[in-house]
Amino acid sequence: MKNYLYAFVCTLSMGFFCMPNTAQALGFRCNSYVIDVGMHKAEVMNKCGNPATRDQRVERRRIGGRQSIGNQALPPVTMQGNRNSVESEREIEIQIEEWVYNFGSQRFMQLLTFEDGRLKQIQDLGYGQ
Secondary structure, three states: OHHHHHHHHHHHHHHHHOOOOOEEEOEEEEOOEEEEOOOEHHHHHHHHOOOOEEEEEEEEEEEEEEEEOOOOOOOOOEOOOOOOEEEEEEEEEEEEEEEEEOOOOOOEEEEEEEEOOEEEEEEEEEEOO
8 A cells, every 4th residue: 555655646746847837827917907818919918018028930830621622723732532622731821929928026927929919828937026
């Protein structure tokens, strides 16, 4: 019985220490407003003001899907399987912005990731300064 308890405690401890430093959040409070995933960056800026830091980059992603064959012009495709549909793949550019809000030493800083102007992810960082 002792060995099982020891193994359980060790496994639990390892899981705790292997957790990432940041925690994902669904939302947070900024002034008297709730900021949620899906909001437009203009709305966040209006409610929270300017972030402490702001970084931008462009990311290229491949997307694909199955389309029905019809009378419409299709992009270059690879024929696979069903004769009534084709699979296509293309590369798109996504505008990524990362904003950090620092609310002081009593609250966690917040890292906001926007994709094409919409809030996609919120992460709690360490305490602010």
